[in-house]
Structures are given as C-alpha cells and as structure tokens.
C-alpha cells in the first residue's frame with residue numbers, strides 16, 4: 042500500500058499559564074492510500090492541533106510530517122502550492138470558513154481559480170460540484186448566512202474537492218449538525234471517497250460515525266496515541282481502559 046502522509050515523532054508545546062504544555066506528545070502514524078483514518082479522543086486531547094499541523098496551519102515543536110516522503114514544513118512556495126492541490130481540509134464550522142460577503146458559488150470555485158482555471162470553465166465545474174454534493178444549483182447565488190449548517194458544510198466539501206485532492210482532512214465536520222444531517226454528510230463522504238479515490242482523515246468524538254466511515258482508528262488521550270488499529274477490531278476488543286470508557290459513553 043502506498044504511504045501518503047507519514048507523521049514522525051510529532052510533539053507540540055504551547056505556553057500555558059507561563060508553563061510549557063505538551064498538546065501533542067510523540068505522535069507517530071501513517072496514512073496509506075485509500076485509508077479512512079479516524080482520530081478520536083475527548084475535547085482537549087490535541088486532535089485539532091494535530092490536524093492544523095498536518096495542513097501547515099501550525100508548526101510542530103519537534104518532529105516531521107512527510108507528504109510523499111518530503112517534510113511539508115520545509116516546502117518551497119511551489120511545493121506548497123502542489124501540496125494544497127493534493128491535501129484539503131474541511132472545518133467544524135463551515136459558516137466561519139466562508140467569506141460572509143461573497144456568494145457561495147464564488148467561494149467554492151476559489152481554489153480552482155487559484156490554480157489557474159479560467160472563470161468560465163470554473164463556473165461549469167461549479168454546477169458539477171454542487172450536483173456531486175447534492176445541493177440545488179441556486180445555492181451558488183446565496184451567501185453563507187442564507188443557508189443551513191448542513192448545506193454550508195456541503196458547500197465546504199464541494200470547495201475542498203473542487204481541485205480533486207488526494208487527501209481530505211475533516212476536523213469535527215459533523216459535530217455542529219443535527220443527527221440526521223450528520224448521517225447525510227457521512228453518506229456523502231462515503232460516496233465521494235469511492236468516486237474520487239480519496240484518502241480521509243476524520244477527526245471526531247463520535248464512534249458511531251467513525252465506525253461507518255473509517256477502516257482504521259487512532260485513539261488519543263492527553264496528547265498521545267494510546268491505541269490504534271482496525272476500527273472493527275479496536276471497537277470489538279479495546280485494550281485500554283480509556284477506549285473502553287469511550288465506547289461505553291457512545292453506546
């Protein structure tokens with residue numbers, strides 16, 4: 042299996058109340074092509090810090106993230122451009138990741154324009170994208186505050202997949218949505234994973250959703266990975282007390 046992302050000895054310290062605080066402590070894992078990898082753990086265990094480092098929104102204190110064997114934090118400008126063509130992220134609160142004064146259609150095609158697609162072509166692709174994420178085409182004329190959270194998350198997914206990335210990092214993308222919408226978004230991801238041959242990192246605290254989408258799972262606790270493996274096996278036969286508690290809470 043082809044390795045896409047490799048995380049090596051990743052540690053992130055923050056200054057908290059004048060003390061060094063380890064938000065991530067020696068994290069190691071690999072994302073292989075075709076994987077849907079869940080990162081699960083309670084609030085504050087370091088999931089978003091990890092996601093932000095994977096997409097270069099933050100730098101690690103120690104350690105490396107290799108994308109196709111090269112450290113992403115040492116990329117040249119050109120390599121960085123290529124990286125963002127291949128790795129995209131969707132965030133928890135989609136309304137906040139769109140410009141409130143820009144029509145959604147224009148926001149969704151922004152990554153396409155940034156990579157040099159001409160506007161007429163991008164507008165054609167936009168209709169395909171909206172259809173792919175099961176949104177009515179009129180949505181392209183609306184602003185983020187004029188649509189529901191679920192619709193906005195679909196727009197965020199459309200924007201992320203517009204440039205056909207290989208990897209999609211989803212940081213708690215369903216946690217602000219109601220249960221039915223959560224399941225709809227999950228089904229959308231399942232469909233897109235297949236259609237676009239996506240590898241997915243799915244950060245969540247919801248084991249029921251994780252179980253449906255992800256073949257592999259990492260359990261995080263206080264900045265460390267404490268358990269890992271195939272989702273079906275870990276959920277059937279957890280070894281760590283903390284994992285057992287998580288499963289109990291979610292069942």
Ligand SMILES: Nc1ncnc2c1ncn2[C@@H]1O[C@H](COP(=O)(O)OP(=O)(O)OP(=O)(O)O)[C@@H](O)[C@H]1O
Pocket residue numbers: 055056057064082083084085086087088089090091
């Ligand atoms: N910029 C920062 N400065 C100081 N501490 C931070 C910073 N960002 C995160 N932290 C701390 O690092 C720890 C991990 O935070 P992080 O947001 O990664 O956790 P999380 O698992 O994503 O939580 P949640 O599910 O609530 O988003 C927390 O204790 C948080 O307070």
